[in-house]
Amino acid sequence: MDPLAPPPEFSAVFGLVTTVVILGIIGVIVVAIVNAKKAADLGHNPLTMQTELQAKVLDSQALAAERSVEERLAELERLRAAGLIDDAEYEQTRARILGSL
CATH class of the missing domain: 1.20.5 (Single alpha-helices involved in coiled-coils or other helix-helix interfaces)
Known part of the structure; x- marks a missing residue:
């Protein structure tokens, strides 16, 4: 056995971690798409929605x-x-x- 070779468990752990990371990235993308679609369905531009919300708060009496x-x-x-x-x-x-x- 080569002393510099990784132990066999390494491959399994590496594969599991890689799978979890990939599933996490896919989950984030799905959530972003669903949120963007919902915002668009409600008549908002998902790319400017945060700015619109901040402008409304600043213009409201909450911070007057x-x-x-x-x-x-x-x-x-x-x-x-x-x-x-x-x-x-x-x-x-x-x-x-x-x-x-």
């Missing part, structure tokens, strides 16, 4: 400059009316907003 006290109080009232916050949360947040004047 500080809102006025009136706007913040109106939003707080809307949350309470919708039942998303209770009276204690409303009072605590209202006090904090008015305390920032």
